[in-house]
Amino acid sequence: MANKTYNDLMVETSELLGEATQADEAVFEGGAAERVALQPLLSELRIRYTVLLAKLDSVYDQLLQPQKRLIVKRLLEACLGRLIEIKHDLVEIQMSDFTFDDDESLQKLQVTPFEAEPCIPQFFIREREEEIQSRRQFIIDTLTKLGYEPPKPEPLVLTEQQAVLIIQSHERARQGRLRGQFMKEIRLLKEKGRDQKGEMSSSAATAIQRVWRGFIARRATKKRKQEEQLLIGMELPPYYESEKIKKAEEVKEYRRKLQKERAEEYNIALDTIEEQLRTQHGARINEQIGDELRRWITEYYERTDRLPEIPSEESGGSRAMYSRQGTGMESELSKSSPVSSGGSKRSKDSKDKKSSKNGDAKPKEEGEDLITYKCTASAFLQDIVNANEEFEDIWKFKEDIDNTHERYYKDMIEREKMVKIEQEIRNVVDEMMRNELELLQAAYDKDKAVKGKKSKKPQKKVRRGGKKNKKKKEKDLTPDRTTESLFEELVSNGIIKPYPLVKIDDYIGEKCYLGNEMRKKCEDPTPCLGDIRQLIKEYCILPLGSEHVRTNAPLVRSVLISGPSGSGKKMLVHAICSEAGAMLFDLTPANIVGKYPGKTGLIMLIHLVMKVSRLLQPSVIWMDEADKPFVKKIPKTDKTDPKRLKKDLVKIIKGIYPEDRVLFVGTSKTPWDAEQKLLFQCYNKVIQIPRADYGSISLMWRTRLHKAGALSPRLDLSCLSRVSDSYTLGTLLQALNAVLTTKRRLQLRVRALTAQEIAIQLSSMEPVYAEQDAAAETWWYKTPMEKKRQKILQQIQEMAMAAEENGAK
Template sequence: MSNKTYNDLICDTSELIVEATQADEAVFEAGSAERSTFEPLLSDLRIRYTVLLSRLDAVYDQLLQPQKRLIVKRLLEACLGRLLEIKHDLVELHLSDLTYDDDEVLVKLGVTPHEAEPCVPQYFVREREEEIEKKRYFITDTLRKLGYEPPKPRSLVLTEQQAVIIIQSHERARQGRLRGQFMKEIRLLKEKGRDQKGEMSASAATAIQRVWRGFIARRDTKRRKHEEQLLIGMKLAPYSESKAIKKTEEVKELRRKVQKQYEQEYQDALERIEEQLRNQHGVKINERIGDELRRWISEYFERTGKFPEFPSEDGGGSRAMFSRQGTGMDSDLSKSSPVSSKDSKKSKESKDKKNNKVEDNKNKDEAEDLKSFKCSTSAFLKDIVSANEEYEDIWKFREEDIKNEEKCDKDMIEREKMIKIEQEIRNIVDDMMRSELELLQAALDRDRAHKGKKAKKPQKKVRRGGKKSKKKKEKDLTPDRTTESLFEELVTNGIIRPFPLVKIDDFIGEKSFVASDCKSQGQEPLPCLGDIRQLVKEFCILPLGSEHVRTNSPLVRSVLISGPSGSGKKMLVQAICSETGATLFDLTPGNLVGKYPGKSGLIMLIHLVMKVSRLLQPSVLWMNDAEKPFVKKIPKTDKTDPKRLKKDLVKIIKGICPEDRVLFVGTSRTPWEAEQKLLFQCYSKVIQIPRADYGSISLMWRTYLHKAGALSPKLELSCLSRVSDSYTIGTLLAALDTVLTTKRRLQLRVRAFTAQEVAVQLSSFEPVYVEHDMAAESWWSKTPMEKRKQRVMQRLLELEQENEERAAAGK
């Protein structure tokens, strides 16, 4: 697409941002209200910001103008942070991590459920491609030196011996086919004999014509039916890379290269123009500011007979000194209290009235408190408004030169650099004037011969906002070692591990389309795999990808992902690392056996993990079998010492600060075997992968069979999905790989793939038994969020019953 396309897109997006921020501010103006009133408003805002996120991501990825891209990035990060804030408000509103979209809101905004799912911004990885590639190469190179060879993709390059074997096998097959065809012809000649006349009767010719015309008609009908089904979407086209999509990706990659070139030109212009401006105007600005300050000080001395107190740099410096009025009105006003005695009496009377309320009103107030809700304050809304206003003022209605519209604007750079240079020179002149004022004050005191009064010492710079928070710094056990050496040590010991690149969208699953109807009927909707994918994005990927968003958004330190074997827990961890370019630290108990032994070794291990994870952030600390450190009784056959990190896990997780882009992820198949109190002390969020529903299984079969070329009209996809109901997605894919061998793929052209082949193979795999589902459901009801929700609902029911009983007794 062209430059005009993306410029028009950002203009349209700016108008949508205005609408979203107005709706957002209206929600805050509403203050505290009933929960039912906030539910559609927050759902509407979440979808609006999701659409804005996808639009801004597309613009930022392809826009060329470097200065405009800075504003777009501010908007993108601010919208992303606001989206996460709304998600946490929805969690508090519903008292559940699973929040579903309202169908009425989707219809009103014209958004599909797929579009309502947040996308992962591309700049998370694209702006750090070189760093991520170096990190992956360092890991693989270190492991290769230790003798570990990572699995390589299949290469088309063959050795001479392999090529000879393949040619021989194909030649034997060709000769066999020719020999069989020759023998078939001989057999037919012997059976039928030859027609001595060499002429065919008229009836035979008519029969052949009839058969041929019927064949032609059936073939044309089949072709037209196939084209019609492709047109209306009843059938998928053969899987192949679209030329249009391929061409689009090539154009995008070309624009990214031009984008890097323009960005480099912009950075060079910043340095060059700043140096030119310093050489041209530095001395003049210095003299002007110095003359202004000296003239102002002399006028002040003539008017008051004393020298002014010069503010510190944090206090505003000379700019703050110029703005002083010297009237003393502010101090007088600040001394007087704005609350009168009458107001205080009224407040006391109101307190007395509240204390004297009857029990009925107390119950009503408690019920209202439980039913009411108030949104938390936003740290990103002002950024969205200010960045959008800045875009509208500078870029939206600007008529630019066609030739240079996407290159950096030098006039804008000069204005920004002049402000920066003037401020830096002003700070230097302020320091010089402070020393001059000290000398002048000392000379004045000597002239006046004030023996009892001494010159005032210059005030020390005091940090605004009070004292610095005294945070205990951890003792550095490796102060003399470089990051590369620590990194290499952890890779050598298998703590830092390589992982395959996986996209979060490869976790295939449909969203729950009946959730809104279930909620309207007062039922609790069941989540689907698509809802779990969205949860992982909102709690793990989106906060971890941006430093600004991570620092200011609600903090999620740790996440527990539970589910049966083959449900995709490990894949989700790999997707988190792939989408954010994170470093993976494996703290699984089985992986720590024999590494860093003893108490001192454990202290060193924790120190290395926390130090390197902060240095190489974003980082993911992963523990498989997360329930094992908290199991009451360890089996005698388990030699991994799983309780080694039991006491330090809470310390590790609580040591993760908002500034640290570090996330602790635990995966577990049987979390109910652990001590629940200790388990939930470690993990603030719990994501349970449910049994795959019919829609998700059907989508999975359609996607993978289409890629394999095995999707045909003879395949009963609905029947296959029903048969696969009690199996996890991983188990189904393993069965498919077992059935679709290379030989079977070659036979698909002749013999269509059937559901029976997979069904027979599934009989040899273990399904998810009902006992496991019941145990998982029972455990889920005991999680902190579910317990809190149950307590609130129970209390509301009790209050309603008490009010009804009192009303009946009063009558």
């Protein structure tokens, strides 16, 4: 597509952003409101920002102009952060991690449930392709040096009896083909002789014509019916990339290459233009600021009979002094870059947000907490408003007639660099003036023979003041080692592992469409696999992908994913790493057996994992069988020493700060075997993968069979989905791979796949038994979030019953 297409799309998105921010500010300014009334408003806002996120992502991925892309990225990250904030507000309102969309909001915005699911921004990976590829290659090279080879397919080894049977079957087939060819030749000779004698009757020719015409008519009807079903969406098109799709991808890739060229030109221009401006105007600006400052000091002394104090650089320097005294003597350069007056408000918001993150907010009254809720202060809403206003002021009506190739604008760079140069020179002149004022004050005191303390530099007071960082500095056990050496050591010991590249959208599953309606009736909806996919995006992938979002958004340090074998826990971990471009650290008890032995070795292991995970962030620290460290009694057959990390897990997770793009993920099949109090101390969020419902199983079968080319009208998908109930998706895929061998794939054109073949294969596999489902459901109701939710629901019901009794009286 052309540049105009993406520019028009960005203008349209900017208008939608204005509408969304107005609605968002109205909700926030309303203060505390009833939860029932606030929930649909926040749900609608979440859908709005989700749609805007997808539009901004497509614009940022294909826009060429480098200066405009900077504003688009600011909007993209701010929308992403605001989306996560709204998600956490909805969780607090509904007391559940699953926030089902309101049907009215979807209809109002004309959005499907799958479009209301957040997309993963492409810049997470695209802007770090070289870095991610180099790290993967380093891991492969290190493993190759250690003698590790990727697993190869095992060679086919046959016994003598199996070989004899294969040879006999092939020999019989060869003899059958020869006999068939011989009989065909005899039949052709007979027909040829019959034709020569004129024995063929006209009735036979008519019969052949009738059969052939009927066959042609049926084939044309079948083709026309198939085209009609394709048109109305009743049948899936063949699974292959058409030429148009390939051409569109080629165009997108070409534009991405142009983006890199424009970005390189822009970066070179930043340095060259700054050097030119510094050479041309540096001396003049220095002299102008110096003269202006000396004149102001002279006038101040004549008016007050004392020398002024120039504020520190952190307080704004001489520019802040001008604005405080109200002399109106600022230069034109100073006026072009005024100091922001919203610092106190921003710091106040950050304090409120920090207190809400740490859970230090004052508890509300019990009745008010049940009925009303006040949204937390947003760290991203003002960024969206400011960036959108900047876009509208600069870019919305800017005509690019003279810049058809979308290159940088030199005048904009010059304005930005002049402000920067003026500020740097002002800081130098201010420091020189402070020294001169100190000498003048000393000489003045000496002349007046005034004894007293020596004048102190005011900037030192400011620099000593302020909040100190309360973050404890950990002792570095490896101060002299490079990052590469630590990286190589962890790879050699199997702590850092390569992982297969998996897309989160490959985790196939339908969404729960009746969740919101069931909650209105005070019923507990059962989430579907599509809701699990959305939770993984919102809690794990989206915060990890952006440093700005991770630092300012609500913090989730750790996530526990539970579910039966084959439910996709490990796939979700790999998807988190793949979508965020993260390093994978494996702290599974079975993986660290015999590595870093003893107490000192354990301390070194924890230190290396935490240090390298921060150096190579984003990072995911993974522990499979997360319940094992907290099991009360370990079987004697278990030699992995799972309780080795029991005392240090909480320390590891609490050592993850907001500025660290590090996430701790635990996976477990039987979390109810662990001590629940210790387990929930470690994990902030608990995600339980539910039993696959009919919709998710049917969608999975349709998608996988269509991709394999095995989907046909003869295959009863409904029956197959019913038979597949109580099996996990991993088990179903395993059965499909066992049925669709190479030989069976070649036979699909002649003999279509049937549900019976897959059902026979499933009969030999283990389902998820009802006892395991019951244990998982019982454990789920004991999780902190669910216990809190059930308690609030009970209190609300008691209040409703009390109100009814009072009304009856």
